[in-house]
Amino acid sequence: MPRTVPASVLAAINSDSFALPAIVLIILANGTRIALTEWDEPLDVDLDGEGVETFSPFQFQQLSAFSAQINAPIDDRDFTIILGATTMTASDVRRGRFDNAMAIIGYVVPTDLAHPWLYCTYDFGQSDIKGMVSRLEMMGPEKRLEQPVGVTLSANCYKSYGDLDCGIPTRADAWADTTDYALHGLVKRLTGAGIYWFKATVAGTSDVAEPTWPTTLGGTVVDGTVTWTAVRARRLIGTVTALVDRRTIVATGITVVGDYFGEGFITFLTGDNAGDKRRVRSDNGTGTLVLHLGAYDDIQIGDTFEALVGCRHRRLEDCVGKHDNAHNSRTLTLRYGGFDFLAGENITATAPKG
Known part of the structure; x- marks a missing residue:
């Protein structure tokens, strides 16, 4: 949506009446969308270009100060909500259901719902609860651009298990018939249960019927022109x-x-x-x-x-022994991010003197 202030919104800002309710669209990590407004009646608005949705009246921090400071920095603000309603509860906050969520804040003139103003977008950070009030930290674009420079030297790996830097796929698709599978592709059983996934150690096309899967670690089965090898399910x-x-x-x-x-x-x-x-x-x-x-x-x-499956970020026990991922031969990229062979301060301090 464009950041240009619609004429009706600009007129409301410059008027004495200032009838300009805030609208807030919260998008949870699982894709759930919660549309709220400080107006006392529902407002049907398309705030982010994804279609019209109903913004329901809800008690949260008055955001009118934003519109009074159009040129002010928009990072690091708080979003305060009154708990107890069914839309957002204390249980939701304590359970972390707003972790990794984002909030899109806008304004709209109630008599011109077709022209909302998308003001800014925030990520939710830390939260706390005092009585029936919850405060959610909101972090703006500048926060998202803050990245650590360099790598911290530590014995254990600093990477998050399963992320792009780690390079380990943590999900497998169900096996499908007559499907082309690349080398190292992962599948899980279509029927039945088991503690193994199956990795394509020879690429090819699967058969029309699901194979009889091996029941031991490292066991293999030929499926059409694919050869599958049993690996532990993640x-x-x-x-x-x-x-x-x-x-x-x-x-x-x-x-x-x-x-x-x-x-x-x-x-x-x-x-x-x-x-x-x-x-x-x-x-x-x-x-x-x-x-x-x-x-x-x-x-x-x-x-x-x-x-x-877990990872304690150790080279031998986890990256080599459990996940076979210390060095990924497909990309020739060193996956392990620790520095366990680096001399520590104890070695330096206890070295012979003289």
């Missing part, structure tokens, strides 16, 4: 069968090897905690997971979750 679905408390759960479907999901994540799929994500502290390899932070609500037997 995501598995678990079902809770027992629990000690909100931090310690026992589940089926996730038994691989000890510490496989350590420092990984689980995302609850069903139950009172559905949608919540928790980091795994430890995995005993037989189905028992201990979380860093307990679930927000009680976990029930039968609840399901998706578990993502």
